[in-house]
Amino acid sequence: MLLRKAAVKTSTIIIIALVLVVIAAIAGYYAGAAVAPAAPTTPPPKPQLIIYHWWTAGGEKEAIDAVFDVFKKANPEIEIVENPVAGGAGAVMKAVIWGLLASGTPPDTFQVHAGGELKEYVDAGYLDVVDSVWEELGLEDVIPETLQAMCKFEGHYYAVPINVHRSNVLWYNPKIFNELGIIDKFGDPRTWDLDTFIEVARYIKENKPDVAPIAMASRNKWPLTHLFEVLLVLRGGPEVYAKFWTGMFDYKNSADPVWAAVKDVLKALAIMAQEGLFNANHPELTWDQAAALVYQGKAAMYVHGDWVAGYFMSVEAKYGEEWSAAPFPKAVFILLSDSFNMPKNAPHPDAVKAWLKAVGSSEGQEKFNLIKGSIPARVDVAPAYPDPYRPETADDFKKSTLVPSAVHGGISKEAFVTEMHNIVTSLVTSAATGADIDTLVDASTTQIMQAIDRTGLPDFWKGYTIDYFITKR
Ligand code: GAL
Numbered sequence: 001m002l003l004r005k006a007a008v009k010t011s012t013i014i015i016i017a018l019v020l021v022v023i024a025a026i027a028g029y030y031a032g033a034a035v036a037p038a039a040p041t042t043p044p045p046k047p048q049l050i051i052y053h054w055w056t057a058g059g060e061k062e063a064i065d066a067v068f069d070v071f072k073k074a075n076p077e078i079e080i081v082e083n084p085v086a087g088g089a090g091a092v093m094k095a096v097i098w099g100l101l102a103s104g105t106p107p108d109t110f111q112v113h114a115g116g117e118l119k120e121y122v123d124a125g126y127l128d129v130v131d132s133v134w135e136e137l138g139l140e141d142v143i144p145e146t147l148q149a150m151c152k153f154e155g156h157y158y159a160v161p162i163n164v165h166r167s168n169v170l171w172y173n174p175k176i177f178n179e180l181g182i183i184d185k186f187g188d189p190r191t192w193d194l195d196t197f198i199e200v201a202r203y204i205k206e207n208k209p210d211v212a213p214i215a216m217a218s219r220n221k222w223p224l225t226h227l228f229e230v231l232l233v234l235r236g237g238p239e240v241y242a243k244f245w246t247g248m249f250d251y252k253n254s255a256d257p258v259w260a261a262v263k264d265v266l267k268a269l270a271i272m273a274q275e276g277l278f279n280a281n282h283p284e285l286t287w288d289q290a291a292a293l294v295y296q297g298k299a300a301m302y303v304h305g306d307w308v309a310g311y312f313m314s315v316e317a318k319y320g321e322e323w324s325a326a327p328f329p330k331a332v333f334i335l336l337s338d339s340f341n342m343p344k345n346a347p348h349p350d351a352v353k354a355w356l357k358a359v360g361s362s363e364g365q366e367k368f369n370l371i372k373g374s375i376p377a378r379v380d381v382a383p384a385y386p387d388p389y390r391p392e393t394a395d396d397f398k399k400s401t402l403v404p405s406a407v408h409g410g411i412s413k414e415a416f417v418t419e420m421h422n423i424v425t426s427l428v429t430s431a432a433t434g435a436d437i438d439t440l441v442d443a444s445t446t447q448i449m450q451a452i453d454r455t456g457l458p459d460f461w462k463g464y465t466i467d468y469f470i471t472k473r
Helices: 002-035 060-074 093-102 116-123 131-137 145-151 174-180 182-186 194-207 222-246 257-274 287-295 307-314 349-360 362-372 389-399 414-432 437-454
Strands: 048-053 079-084 109-113 163-166 169-172 212-214 299-304 324-327 332-336 338-340 401-404
Touching: 048 093, 048 349, 060 079, 060 307, 060 349, 060 362, 093 109, 109 116, 109 349, 116 414, 131 349, 163 362, 163 389, 169 174, 169 287, 174 182, 174 194, 182 194, 194 212, 194 222, 194 257, 194 299, 222 257, 222 299, 222 332, 222 401, 222 414, 257 414, 257 437, 287 299, 287 307, 299 307, 307 362, 324 389, 332 389, 338 349, 349 362, 414 437
Parallel strands: 048 079, 048 109, 212 299, 332 401
Antiparallel strands: 109 338, 163 332, 169 299, 169 324
């Protein structure tokens, strides 16, 4: 009996001991888990900003880098994944972006011109609204209405603009101008008309045959169309210009006054090509290589946008000695604006918002524009410009009549502008071979008429009137 009791007691003790061991083990496991070093796992991905832009030339690259610095200071944890696609005016990048958007793999943000170019992405349903950034930064108080309208479609903002560039500027070599007495003889280039411009070019060729009167770069075609757009404002004025690029005129009727101006400009381009007024190697050059000809004294004049000022500063060309600039014509300001957006399903929306805030900030705009050759989109930012060109153009922006650029995405439809690149390039190429100019101009005019029709240009701005495109001063 005693023996049995003792046996029961022993087995009870063993059971209790076992239970305690198990409890201790479980407690130990959990306690241990709380302090044990975490098993190695992959760290959470670093937040990124995947951005596309085409600023790779002198001045452009330094300018965007300055905004990246502003962004990095405020967002050190975000890695910038930069995708620069060389090719001025987005000649190459735009196709890349349309491909990414169509395949459902949008970047976080990309460079886009305010106006028609932006509208095409909005119409296609690829972009998110960015009203909240505009509100947070109070941008409506500091961005002029003309530019607001170019960023706003169907009542919403779809982009934040970083700058205002001017497309119509005559860059010239002051030494050559002084030597030939160009301004004494022909007056201030700010007031020249189309005939005077050709007369000056001929005069330069006659008196300095080793210098190209007009610098040109047609490797990417668009600088030729750029010259066309500036000469169209010069010859026809802002209204004819706006009607042409929007297709808001009786374009099937060759007697419409818009055609008279267009034909004069086509003729001018053909004359320039036929009489050798461009540098002969223009089909090989990019826009910045043509600009280089001016400060090097190999060309006398260049009609191009004011990113040329950014380029000249980047190569330390001396204002007043190696380059000078005249708004051309002064009374009109053909504007364009680079902006950034937020595609739908952008992989890192918080990073995009932070980026758009840097783009719209006073600091971002000041640093970018000082280097870029443009003026800030914000009127409350007044950088200390190192060149006398910008204060003049900043003043003109308030006082001259404004119209958006066609070649730089402001007023027209991409498909039509692309057709214009081809038409103008083939006109110039044929004219250079000695073909009859009037025949060429007639053929180009017919091609343009067909292109207006084929690309559906007049439908692009349905619901808008011509007044929307012109800020009269
Ligand atoms: C324009 C752009 C400018 C300038 C230029 C040459 O379309 O708006 O910022 O970079 O192309 O690339």
